[in-house]
Amino acid sequence: MITNFNDLKGKVCVMTGGAGVIGATLARGLAAAGIKTAIVDINEEAATTLAADIEKEFGVKTIGVMANVLEKESLEAAKAKINAELGKIELLINGAGGNSPKATTVVEQMTEDDKNDLDKTFYGLSMDGFEKVYNLNFKGTLLPTMVFTGDMLESGKGAIMNISSMNSYRPLTKIPAYSAAKASINNLTQWLAVHFAKIGIRCNAIAPGFFLTNQNRFLLMNQDGTPTPRTANILHGTPMGKFGEPEDLVGATLYLLSDISSFVTGIVIPIDGGFSAFSGV
Ligand code: NAD
Numbered sequence: 001m002i003t004n005f006n007d008l009k010g011k012v013c014v015m016t017g018g019a020g021v022i023g024a025t026l027a028r029g030l031a032a033a034g035i036k037t038a039i040v041d042i043n044e045e046a047a048t049t050l051a052a053d054i055e056k057e058f059g060v061k062t063i064g065v066m067a068n069v070l071e072k073e074s075l076e077a078a079k080a081k082i083n084a085e086l087g088k089i090e091l092l093i094n095g096a097g098g099n100s101p102k103a104t105t106v107v108e109q110m111t112e113d114d115k116n117d118l119d120k121t122f123y124g125l126s127m128d129g130f131e132k133v134y135n136l137n138f139k140g141t142l143l144p145t146m147v148f149t150g151d152m153l154e155s156g157k158g159a160i161m162n163i164s165s166m167n168s169y170r171p172l173t174k175i176p177a178y179s180a181a182k183a184s185i186n187n188l189t190q191w192l193a194v195h196f197a198k199i200g201i202r203c204n205a206i207a208p209g210f211f212l213t214n215q216n217r218f219l220l221m222n223q224d225g226t227p228t229p230r231t232a233n234i235l236h237g238t239p240m241g242k243f244g245e246p247e248d249l250v251g252a253t254l255y256l257l258s259d260i261s262s263f264v265t266g267i268v269i270p271i272d273g274g275f276s277a278f279s280g281v
Helices: 021-032 044-058 072-085 127-148 151-155 176-199 231-235 245-259
Strands: 012-016 038-039 062-066 089-092 158-163 200-210 266-271
Touching: 012 021, 012 072, 012 127, 012 151, 021 038, 021 245, 038 044, 044 062, 062 072, 072 127, 072 245, 089 127, 089 245, 127 151, 127 176, 151 158, 151 200, 158 176, 176 200, 200 245, 245 266
Parallel strands: 012 038, 012 089, 038 062, 089 158, 158 200, 200 266
Antiparallel strands: none
């Protein structure tokens, strides 16, 4: 019977988007559990600096590798480097993702007045911005899964964790591309879980609630550092009354990667301070 995360010690994990705010904390959690991690990010400098810091702090081999999750060749080159430096990949966290002002409406709900200023509404969304956000979150999970699970196929064992979001269950106002992409992530998580179930690869996801990071700062904080009205709504809708801290995601991550959850596949765990449980009343 497994009652701890010791099976993770010495395993090799790839984490995309690993140099971001959430990724950096997860990478520290992985190192604390003895996992050798490749922090894969489009920002090479951030990934290599973080990896060096983590290796120094925890004494566990950690590397930073540049790759664009939207380009298969770039991912394949990263995989070759990871195999050479760390060994066969057994765990994958698909963490690259995010939102953009270009895929965001100005108004939350349309009013009669907005009919005279459609740019602020759904009709003003740039297709280019919409596609970029949708692709980063959805295709940016699909392609790395194709590339980085190759070693798991050979060994007949592996675990994938995708990073979804609260808006995958019910879309948040203003951000339809991000919401649609994260809903697609939940669907893909279930699809992959079924597809891989008989060959030993599990696929699950976490759905974080609200964490203040680089990709959502423009929605949550004014330029002068004061909170936007959206922040007040979020905190009102979160029964615990606060933003999450990236550390809050580490426990569920280790659980989903470890053999302690060996019969768990196709689930999405909300980590949201109660947001998804609260009706608002
Ligand atoms: P972040 O912006 O701090 O980190 C995202 C990282 O992804 C960055 O290091 C960035 O360089 C990297 N990246 C961007 N495009 C890339 C590409 N094409 N190829 C490779 N790497 C790329 O954001 P974060 O908040 O830490 O987000 C991490 C994940 O958590 C994302 O999937 C995000 O959607 C999800 N999430 C965040 C929140 C939140 O409240 N912050 C809530 C739910 C889900």
